[in-house]
Amino acid sequence: MTLTHLLVFAALALVAGGLLPGRARAWLLLVVSVLALYWLQPLTALRYADFLLPTATLALTVLVWAVTQPVPAPPARGPAGAAVVAPPAPANTHQRDTLRTAAVLALLVLAVGLPRYLGPLCCLTPGRPPDLVWVLGAALLVAALALLLNRAPAGRRAWAVGVVLLLVIFLVLKIEPLAQGVSAGLRVAVGQSPGLALAADLRWLGYSYVAFRLIHVLRERALGRLPNVALREFVTYALFFPAFTAGPIDRVERFVKDARAPFKLDGAALLEGGSRITLGVLKKFVLADSLALIAFNAANAGQTHSPLWLWVLVYAYAWRLYLDFSGYTDIALGLGRLVGMRLPENFDRPYTRQNLTLFWNSWHITLAQWFRAYIFNPLTRALRARPLPPAVIILLTQMVVMVLIGLWHGVTWNFVIWGAWHGLGLFIHNRWADFTKPRAAALDGRPRLKLAGQWLGVFLTFHYVALGWVWFVLPTPALALQVLRTLVGLG
Amino acid sequence: MSTPVTTPAPPPTRLIRNVLVKAALLFVAVNLLFAAVNPLPALGRLTLYNSVLPGRLRLPYGESPERSYNLSLYNLNALFGSHAVARPKAADEYRVLLVGDSSVWGYLLPAPQTLAAQLNAAGLVTADGRRLVAYNLGYPILSLTKDLLLLSRLAPYQPDLIVWLVTLESFPADKQLFPPLVQNNAAEVRALIARYQLNLDPHDPRLVDPSWWDRTLIGQRRALADLLRLQLYGFLWAGTGIDQDIPAQYTPRQEDFEPDASFHDLQPPHLTAEDVAFDVLAAGVEAAGPTPILLINEPMFVSAGQNSDIRYNFFYPRWAYDDYRVVLAHTAAARGWPYVDLWDAAANTEFTDSPIHLTPLGESQLAARVGPAILSLAEGAP
Numbered sequence: 001m002t003l004t005h006l007l008v009f010a011a012l013a014l015v016a017g018g019l020l021p022g023r024a025r026a027w028l029l030l031v032v033s034v035l036a037l038y039w040l041q042p043l044t045a046l047r048y049a050d051f052l053l054p055t056a057t058l059a060l061t062v063l064v065w066a067v068t069q070p071v072p073a074p075p076a077r078g079p080a081g082a083a084v085v086a087p088p089a090p091a092n093t094h095q096r097d098t099l100r101t102a103a104v105l106a107l108l109v110l111a112v113g114l115p116r117y118l119g120p121l122c123c124l125t126p127g128r129p130p131d132l133v134w135v136l137g138a139a140l141l142v143a144a145l146a147l148l149l150n151r152a153p154a155g156r157r158a159w160a161v162g163v164v165l166l167l168v169i170f171l172v173l174k175i176e177p178l179a180q181g182v183s184a185g186l187r188v189a190v191g192q193s194p195g196l197a198l199a200a201d202l203r204w205l206g207y208s209y210v211a212f213r214l215i216h217v218l219r220e221r222a223l224g225r226l227p228n229v230a231l232r233e234f235v236t237y238a239l240f241f242p243a244f245t246a247g248p249i250d251r252v253e254r255f256v257k258d259a260r261a262p263f264k265l266d267g268a269a270l271l272e273g274g275s276r277i278t279l280g281v282l283k284k285f286v287l288a289d290s291l292a293l294i295a296f297n298a299a300n301a302g303q304t305h306s307p308l309w310l311w312v313l314v315y316a317y318a319w320r321l322y323l324d325f326s327g328y329t330d331i332a333l334g335l336g337r338l339v340g341m342r343l344p345e346n347f348d349r350p351y352t353r354q355n356l357t358l359f360w361n362s363w364h365i366t367l368a369q370w371f372r373a374y375i376f377n378p379l380t381r382a383l384r385a386r387p388l389p390p391a392v393i394i395l396l397t398q399m400v401v402m403v404l405i406g407l408w409h410g411v412t413w414n415f416v417i418w419g420a421w422h423g424l425g426l427f428i429h430n431r432w433a434d435f436t437k438p439r440a441a442a443l444d445g446r447p448r449l450k451l452a453g454q455w456l457g458v459f460l461t462f463h464y465v466a467l468g469w470v471w472f473v474l475p476t477p478a479l480a481l482q483v484l485r486t487l488v489g490l491g
Numbered sequence: 492m493s494t495p496v497t498t499p500a501p502p503p504t505r506l507i508r509n510v511l512v513k514a515a516l517l518f519v520a521v522n523l524l525f526a527a528v529n530p531l532p533a534l535g536r537l538t539l540y541n542s543v544l545p546g547r548l549r550l551p552y553g554e555s556p557e558r559s560y561n562l563s564l565y566n567l568n569a570l571f572g573s574h575a576v577a578r579p580k581a582a583d584e585y586r587v588l589l590v591g592d593s594s595v596w597g598y599l600l601p602a603p604q605t606l607a608a609q610l611n612a613a614g615l616v617t618a619d620g621r622r623l624v625a626y627n628l629g630y631p632i633l634s635l636t637k638d639l640l641l642l643s644r645l646a647p648y649q650p651d652l653i654v655w656l657v658t659l660e661s662f663p664a665d666k667q668l669f670p671p672l673v674q675n676n677a678a679e680v681r682a683l684i685a686r687y688q689l690n691l692d693p694h695d696p697r698l699v700d701p702s703w704w705d706r707t708l709i710g711q712r713r714a715l716a717d718l719l720r721l722q723l724y725g726f727l728w729a730g731t732g733i734d735q736d737i738p739a740q741y742t743p744r745q746e747d748f749e750p751d752a753s754f755h756d757l758q759p760p761h762l763t764a765e766d767v768a769f770d771v772l773a774a775g776v777e778a779a780g781p782t783p784i785l786l787i788n789e790p791m792f793v794s795a796g797q798n799s800d801i802r803y804n805f806f807y808p809r810w811a812y813d814d815y816r817v818v819l820a821h822t823a824a825a826r827g828w829p830y831v832d833l834w835d836a837a838a839n840t841e842f843t844d845s846p847i848h849l850t851p852l853g854e855s856q857l858a859a860r861v862g863p864a865i866l867s868l869a870e871g872a873p
Contacts, residue, residue, distance in 0.1 A: 011675060076782060266503070266504075267503030267504035267505075267506070268503045268508060270503065270504075270507055271503040271506060274507065284745055289721060290719065293556075293557075293723045293724060293727075294723050294724070294726045294727055299558070299731070300727055300731060303731035303733060304727075304730040305728070305729050306730060308730075309726065309729050309731075310730065312726055312730065313726070313727075316726070422536030435700060
């Protein structure tokens with residue numbers, strides 16, 4: 001998201017929150033979110049990817065909505081064939097809304113695609129959209145998914161199929177040879193040379209975050225906890241423009257509650273939203289972008305041989321990453337506030353935490369909560385059913401969760417090691433906390449020692465996390481190991 | 492006992508209005524103040540170099556900052572402030588400042604392999620026991636006026652000797668106001684034109700005169716950002732020692748030429764002092780003030796390729812370069828300038844991508860000739 005994007009989004013948020021009544025606001029949020037999907041998608045060497053990938057995001061969203069909503073029940077018949085008057089099924093109340101939303105989505109796809117014929121007015125996408133057949137096909141696909149699939153009963157395991165589909169796409173995007181192969185196939189389909197295919201051709205903006213939201217919805221549906229959500233609400237939830245590219249990962253029931261609540265932008269909301277956006281802009285565009293010039297990366301890692309300056313670069317990276325990511329979150333929360341959405345917090349001063357467990361409760365909070373809900377808790381329950389010592393269960397669950405979080409960033413060894421680094425750190429802290437808990441009371445009468453211990457905790461936690469970023473940033477474990485040796489004076 | 496009085500917080504809408512009004516007023520005031528005061532030269536003096544960061548070994552210049560950890564900017568105070576020359580002079584130091592073009596700056600050479608670095612590596616000591624410490628103040632563009640601009644600012648750095656390496660390609664009239672560094676220091680350049688009565692147009696449209704809007708904070712945002720970037724890249728310079736993005740491969744200097752005997756807008760048979768900017772050369776020597784200045788005609792490549800009977804190289808037709816050497820030698824002798832003609836000091840194989848850029852070996856060959864010339868002058872110095 002650039003400053004131009006931000007200014008446009010802020011202006012639209014002010015219009016939506018300040019001038020439009022509830023229903024009109026909801027429609028505007030849908031329209032802006034869908035258009036933002038195309039506007040933010042970067043250009044890649046794969047022809048039409050900047051149109052097709054956002055359209056695929058939209059289609060997946062509609063597909064997941066269709067398979068997770070209850071099928072409208074046919075009217076029950078009495079013994080004489082007379083219809084029994086019964087309260088309408090909740091889904092029925094959304095039928096007209098669904099029809100309208102499907103039409104709007106199809107029109108939006110057309111509106112994005114057809115300007116290819118308007119010369120200078122073209123285009124919202126960074127490249128020219130495909131020709132009419134493709135655009136019409138995409139629009140029909142989106143509308144058909146919404147209207148037809150929603151009428152068919154989804155199988156009991158539809159949610160599992162959905163999750164697998166989302167994960168397969170995720171793996172294709174994250175595993176370079178697979179991405180390259182799919183890119184080659186797509187290149188053939190759009191008339192380009194497959195020999196020039198690159199994994200970077202499939203740069204699918206926002207897919208990870210959308211996938212998290214969709215898997216959350218599929219899983220909640222399987223657990224029977226999913227509320228009835230209209231298509232318009234659902235698409236807005238999954239693609240909500242402030243949070244589309246960098247989170248936070250909201251929960252659908254919380255989002256819908258805000259969306260349905262009456263809202264009028266008042267001074268308090270404007271102040272809160274505006275302050276948050278300003279803070280985010282300062283963090284992201286001033287501090288993080290400045291630190292980015294000197295932040296540790298694969299190029300300068302191998303060029304820096306002095307431990308002192310290498311530490312400076314690692315610190316710069318640690319703070320740049322935090323300021324960049326939390327700055328984006330501030331902007332998302334601020335924009336959300338302007339339109340009446342209280343998105344969940346994602347960061348809470350993580351580098352001031354005294355241990356790694358507290359760090360992960362305050363760094364990318366919504367991602368950690370997602371993994372806690374859908375991986376950690378079920379896995380812990382499953383392992384507890386087996387005759388395993390608690391320490392082993394803790395080690396296994398922490399390692400699995402953190403390695404999966406690592407793999408979410410990319411399917412490479414360095415991300416696996418980064419995850420294991422944190423999994424191991426969390427386990428060690430857990431054991432340490434168990435060991436020191438009975439002895440902690442001894443420090444109550446010695447406040448200075450206690451304070452020193454707290455500062456030491458912050459220092460150690462920050463440096464453990466900062467050293468972890470070395471695994472995260474560098475492309476190969478060998479280079480990361482070499483840099484770590486230099487950092488501790490052994491290089 | 493009185494009850495503490497608490498001021499109620501203003502309602503949010505009033506607070507927002509107050510904040511916006513105050514922010515707008517502050518924004519306007521700061522911009523007006525910035526345009527009126529022009530604090531950029533003063534800001535250029537604020538530097539982390541030579542204190543937190545080591546000084547740079549050559550002046551900031553770079554077209555790909557993200558790879559070279561260096562950038563081009565026009566703030567002369569910032570340029571010099573970031574250089575190692577800005578650090579205090581040691582008592583036993585014989586300070587030599589090298590001025591010139593990209594061959595002195597060291598295009599395609601790491602900082603430890605430039606002429607200045609090779610002179611330092613030679614461990615030269617003057618007759619009175621001072622260590623010869625050379626500083627690379629070359630700047631990668633060919634123009635005597637650019638050199639003059641830098642020379643006019645060297646006095647504060649207490650040089651014992653200035654070595655000015657020149658080549659004919661820096662002399663033509665069309666080269667004088669060409670460098671962006673010159674164009675964006677218009678006031679200073681005009682002052683030099685007036686002071687030394689140079690044959691240059693002070694109203695040349697290439698000289699950049701910022702409008703009122705350009706002088707505001709908003710108008711100067713790029714220059715301000717460059718100052719910040721110069722400081723930030725200093726951390727990478729300190730950590731890596733890299734200040735230039737040197738490609739693994741480059742296009743070698745041209746050896747074959749068209750049968751063209753022209754030199755800029757000049758035609759054979761003869762080149763005279765009036766044809767090119769010898770007045771700027773004289774101004775440069777004068778600008779050095781009481782500091783002795785050693786003038787050197789720098790090495791150039793001599794081609795043996797097609798039409799090499801007409802041209803020595805891509806820059807020079809033979810007639811122009813031969814006349815230039817004669818005129819330069821005569822002028823130096825007539826004016827009493829210490830002068831060394833080192834046009835052939837580097838082997839022909841030691842030129843890289845242009846007729847004047849040298850390999851490390853070429854620089855060492857040049858240093859082997861420049862070092863004794865410096866020591867010879869130093870012996871005659873007080």
